Amino acid sequence: xxxxxxxxxxxxxxxxxxxxxxxxxxxxxxxxxxxxxxxxxxxxxxxxxxxxxxxxxxxxxxxxxxxxxxxxxxxxxxxxxxxxxxxxxxxxxxxxxxxxxxxxxxxxxxxxxxxxxxxxxxxxxxxxxxxxxxxxxxxxxxxxxxxxxxxxxxxxxxxxxxxxxxxxxxxxxxxxxxxxxxxxxxxxxxxxxxxxxxxxxxxxxxxxxxxxxxxxxxxxxxxxxxxxxxxxxxxxxxxxxxxxxxxxxxxxxxxxxxxxxxxxxxxxxxxxxxxxxxxxxxxxxxxxxxxxxxxxxxxxxxxxxxxxxxxxxxxxxxxxxxxxxxxxxxxxxxxxxxxxxxxxxxxxxxxxxxxxxxxxxxxxxxxxxxxxxxxxxxxxxxxxxxx
Numbered sequence: 001x002x003x004x005x006x007x008x009x010x011x012x013x014x015x016x017x018x019x020x021x022x023x024x025x026x027x028x029x030x031x032x033x034x035x036x037x038x039x040x041x042x043x044x045x046x047x048x049x050x051x052x053x054x055x056x057x058x059x060x061x062x063x064x065x066x067x068x069x070x071x072x073x074x075x076x077x078x079x080x081x082x083x084x085x086x087x088x089x090x091x092x093x094x095x096x097x098x099x100x101x102x103x104x105x106x107x108x109x110x111x112x113x114x115x116x117x118x119x120x121x122x123x124x125x126x127x128x129x130x131x132x133x134x135x136x137x138x139x140x141x142x143x144x145x146x147x148x149x150x151x152x153x154x155x156x157x158x159x160x161x162x163x164x165x166x167x168x169x170x171x172x173x174x175x176x177x178x179x180x181x182x183x184x185x186x187x188x189x190x191x192x193x194x195x196x197x198x199x200x201x202x203x204x205x206x207x208x209x210x211x212x213x214x215x216x217x218x219x220x221x222x223x224x225x226x227x228x229x230x231x232x233x234x235x236x237x238x239x240x241x242x243x244x245x246x247x248x249x250x251x252x253x254x255x256x257x258x259x260x261x262x263x264x265x266x267x268x269x270x271x272x273x274x275x276x277x278x279x280x281x282x283x284x285x286x287x288x289x290x291x292x293x294x295x296x297x298x299x300x301x302x303x304x305x306x307x308x309x310x311x312x313x314x315x316x317x318x319x320x321x322x323x324x325x326x327x328x329x330x331x332x333x334x335x336x337x338x339x340x341x342x343x344x345x346x347x348x349x350x351x352x353x354x355x356x357x358x359x360x361x362x363x364x365x366x367x368x369x370x371x372x373x374x375x376x377x378x379x380x381x382x383x384x385x386x387x
Contacts, residue, residue, distance in 0.1 A: 009297070011168075013227045015149035015290035019060050021200075023141030024048045027134055030127075037127045042068045042277075043134060052138065058287050059223075061263075062141060062200065064215035065133040065282035069122045072276050076104060077119035078112045089113065122278060126216070133215035133282070139201035142186070143286070146196060147172045147242070149227045151294035168294065172196050172225065172242045187244065194241060198223070203286065207246040217262030218282040220250040227292030240294070249287065 025047050032040045043066070054061040082096040082103070083089075090113035092105030101117020108114055115121070127134045150169040173182070173196055185195035187202070204211045207221055224247075229240035250263065263285050270276045 009154070009295065011151040011153035011294040011296065013149050013151060013290065013292040013294065015147055015225070015227070017145055017147040017225070017288050017290060019055065019146075019288065020144045021049050021053045021060060021062065021141055022144075023052075023138065025135060025137035030134075035127045036129055037125060038123060039068065039070050040127075042070050043127055047135060049141070052135065052141075054283075059285060060143070061283050061285045062138050063281045063283040064135045064138055064218060065126060066135070067122070067124060067126060067280040069120065069278040069280075072118040072120065072278055073274050074117070075119045076114055076116055077101075077121060078108055078110060079103075079115045079117075080112070080121050080123060082113040082115070083111055084113045085111065118276065118278065122280065124280065126282075130216060132212060136212060136215060138215070139199075139204075139211045141200050143198050143200060143203075144196060145172070145198065145223065145225070145288060147225050147288075147290055149225075149242075149290060149292070151229070154231060154294045154296050168231075168237055170227070170229075170237050170240050174241075175238065189244075193244075198244075200284070200286075203246050204284070207248045209248055214248075214262075214284060216282070218264055218284055219248060220263055220285045220287065221246065221248050222287045222289055224289045224291060227290070227294075229292070229294045231294055231296040 026045075027047065028044045030040075030044060035043055037043065052063045054063075079096045079098075079100060081098045081100070084107035087105055087107050090103045090105050090107050092103055094103050095101070096103055096113060096115050098121075100121040101115030104114045104116055106114045148169065148171050152168070154168050172194070174194055182197070185192050185197060187193070187195045187198045189206070201211045203221060203223060204214055204219075209219070209221075224245040226243045226245060227240060228243070229235075229237070231237070262282060264280060264282045266278060266280050268276045268278045
């Protein structure tokens with residue numbers, strides 16, 4: 001039981017964050033045979049954070065695998081997914097099944113409908129035969145998370161030289177950090193539990209997942225920055241320290257992953273002459289959440305809690321009487337009677353009321369004890385005397 005809830009006020013944490021990801025990798029080492037994909041030259045190059053990172057309001061995304069469809073142009077070509085046997089199977093003016101284009105009403109010699117689309121249409125085939133992610137080295141990329149948190153409900157009187165915001169506002173970059181430490185530290189739950197720089201592969205590992213498997217088709221993970229702070233007993237905002245938790249958010253059941261695996265999105269780069277390059281990105285979306293609360297002594301909360309407790313104790317005897325009467329009623333039923341001992345009788349509950357009148361006439365010794373039959377006999381005597 002946490003007794004602090006009796007006398008402390010809860011102050012929900014309000015916070016914000018910024019993130020910065022660093023890293024670089026090369027895919028120039030892969031041969032055409034290893035890539036086993038159309039236009040393998042498009043996949044061999046250097047990749048840095050400007051190519052691979054997308055920042056958002058709730059976190060950031062890092063690309064881990066790609067499918068490139070280069071030099072597309074608008075025209076008539078074969079659909080990759082819409083099979084047919086006759087022209088009647090290709091209903092003119094309707095989208096094909098994968099929404100690559102609009103059906104023209106013709107079935108070509110390859111047994112597929114022709115479409116008006118960006119040609120050639122996308123072939124959704126992963127490089128390296130889908131056995132490993134092309135951008136696997138993103139496992140070593142690092143993310144700096146800078147968070148700020150405040151507890152406005154815990155604002156106290158203004159002290160000399162200290163404002164509300166300064167007293168109840170905190171960053172996860174602690175005051176005792178040095179520039180050298182911040183450049184070289186990497187978060188570890190035991191050795192560096194307050195370092196704000198995270199290796200992305202470690203975040204996935206601490207979520208109970210394997211980075212190589214996740215990076216093939218992507219996934220969604222959360223980084224929770226928890227601030228649970230106590231401002232009593234001489235503790236200040238400087239004693240408020242963050243805790244980090246990691247978990248995977250998207251579905252991990254095999255059936256759901258087979259139906260719609262991972263996390264992906266598409267983007268296109270346009271060129272002159274009605275041309276473009278379409279890229280399908282698979283990646284990991286890291287959602288950053290700031291949770292927690294502050295606690296401090298509040299006299300009003302203490303009074304309300306104490307008053308409620310006193311009120312609860314005052315109705316306790318009434319509740320016990322009702323419960324006892326219910327059990328006595330249940331004992332009258334044959335199915336329930338074996339559950340009760342032979343000494344469980346209604347007279348037990350009221351033995352003090354039955355004995356009290358007789359004690360005035362025949363005082364007993366202080367340590368005397370009456371058995372149940374004697375109590376029943378006393379009950380008969382008191383009912384006979386009209387008490």
